[in-house]
Amino acid sequence: MKLFSKEQIYEADRLTIERQNISSADLMERAGTQLFNWMHARMQGAQVPVHVFCGIGNNGGDGLVLARHLTTHGYHVKTYIVNYSDKRSKDFLINYDRIKSVTKDWPVLLTDDESFPEINPKDIIVDAVFGIGLNRPVVAWVVALFDHFRASKAFTLSVDVPSGLYLDKAPEHTNNVVSASFTLSFAAPKLAFFLPQTAQHTVQWDVLDIGFDQEYLSSVDTEAELIAKHEVLFLFKPRTKFSHKGQFGHSLIIGGSYGKIGAVTLACKGALSAGSGLVTAYIPKCGYTALQASLPEAMVITDTDKNCISNINVAMQPSVVGLGVGMGTDSKTLKAFEAFLKENKSPLVLDADGLNMLAQHTALLKMLPAQTVLTPHPKELERLIGVWKDDFDKLEKVKAFAHTYNVIVVIKGAHTITISNNKLYVNTTGNPGLATAGSGDVLTGIITGLISQGYAPLEATVFGVYLHGKAADIAVGKYGYQSLLASHVIDYLGAAYLDLFKKPDSQDREQEKEGS
Structure with missing residues (x-):
């Protein structure tokens, strides 16, 4: 709309x-x-x-x-x-x-x-x-x-x-x-x-x-568009009877550090549940057993360093890379990140410490591939664009930033707004239950998994934000706001897909109006 x-x-x-x-x-x-x-x-x-x-x-x-x-x-x-x-x-x-x-x-x-x-x-x-x-x-x-x-x-x-x-x-x-x-x-x-x-x-x-x-x-x-079921239904890419995993891409999730392997696990599971054909995690050695045991569907490559990412060395060419979750900003990690950006040819989704390293070393922004997706929480966004005086000023600053670096920026909130090419896409799904640890890691994985399947970065971001919120809206009916976990959002992602083809009822329409 x-x-x-x-x-x-x-x-x-x-x-x-x-x-x-x-x-x-x-x-x-x-x-x-x-x-x-x-x-x-x-x-x-x-x-x-x-x-x-x-x-x-x-x-x-x-x-x-x-x-x-x-x-x-x-x-x-x-x-x-x-x-x-x-x-x-x-x-x-x-x-x-x-x-x-x-x-x-x-x-x-x-x-x-x-x-x-x-x-x-x-x-x-x-x-x-x-x-x-x-x-x-x-x-x-x-x-x-x-x-x-x-x-x-x-x-x-x-x-x-x-x-x-x-x-x-x-x-x-x-x-x-x-x-x-x-x-x-x-x-x-x-x-x-x-x-x-x-x-x-x-x-x-x-x-x-x-x-x-x-x-x-x-x-x-119009400068702004409201995103609800009707809008994302036109983005959906159906699968044929003879589809196979090779047709849905290979997502590479890079991140993790000692004590933060769970973030990578959530992102990988989000990518798989969004439909990525294959998912590989690149993590420090300390996370190998934990990730392999908790998510057998994902493949794992480990860094030479035990506790942090120090040298990103991957032989395969991924369809898309999601980078930054749980990664930390160690000096060795920063060097590995810069070296990766110089060589990377794949579409890129950046979150968490990937964004923090960009904010600390702004010269790296010029190395980002066109239409890189950035998914900052409010404080990470402030580090990237500076302090804003009000919400309208924030939108103007993000539009200028996105235009300057040719990136897509996700402004997370009750109505998450995706900004690209001076256009605003205002989401209608989601609820306060998403204010929980790991929900951003899941969103990074979902967007990454959609890009791997052939969705353009902007399509994947708008669709991914909608699915992420819709899965939370369905899950909250069982768990409530306070008890909703990031992993519950992944569990209900399939229900969010199925909901696309359910005839909307009055409750759905009211939720779109309330954004809850």
Whole structure:
């Protein structure tokens, strides 16, 4: 699913009006009616007090259309105009007149905190104060109104975006944004719904189709894309009846050090479970018995050094190399890493200490093969790109880094984001159970195993992140968040593959919206 920018939404609005030969007021009527249909289907005439707070722009106009329909259908509605400016949009004024024509209970003008209405916990708040066009700080008394919403503990439904939320930068303060229980977003969700600093402002979201021009929506290229089952299903490469292991590549996992052979074991098992035809581990001698005993499906080559990687000497030409898990950053290991990069001709996936050595010796970045996949956790990412001031700044820094070195970067999180060629792929699977030791090693193995089968590095990364999260989502049903282990994710990877061909149910759709 495409995640449109503010400018693209405005262009969709303009083209829809032009190509469908309608007025902007007609499009606003359509949006407000869809809001009403969503609420009406769930309320079924329930006489719960509904407080509709409308700004004086187009978002407020949408709220006025909603309030009018709620009123004419017999709901208990109270409408308020949040008068934060002397300017009014044309379509707001049209719908202000329309709502006054259907009720004697005209909208109440709010101008300061002394006029805030009483709201009870069992009431419903509709937030239609600001839309996507907000480009200046929220005035103090409107912030106080948002605090009033929170203090009421009432269910809060935001129109398009929680008011006060920018689409391209972090808010000045969290209190400057409405805390929405649910957001009804027009055409598509917004990128801000998936970033840690801004996602907190809406618990759940849904998308309303308001009839934007489909030709434009389908043809425009967006910076960000939301990755769910529908998107990854098109990446899946089926196997034929006469397939054999030689067709699915040979993955080489390089890593491990004394006390950290488990990381390599997890990565190797992840690669095998993702479908790699063969997997070989290159590890220090100290890990030979442990790895051979714990994972008989993998082959093992040992370094001459007992406790660390000191000289990467492999005769075979692997389909792909996954390097860094449990590797350490010993001076001998660094020399071996540099020598390997100079000679390597295979696609490369780097994690953990492979990334730490890059961060410490940035000249090595120029030796990476094109489209090398980097899978840093937050601290490793900071070592690579420096400190960021907010999530949007982080995205810009990662895009610049990925472009400079022609690499793919995975930003791990509740909604893991893959960045390549200035494009963002926002994942919808995964849960807090993945915050456990070894889950990153498993992801490295999965991506490596997919590349070995012939998936392009970007395809393998986007697909691998999805499968990794989906396996955790299935496994957490048995183990819960606290008891989920990295090895459980591997155990449920097959179920994640099978789930690709299961018809999605309502629970699947809700999980995609919640990212859990």
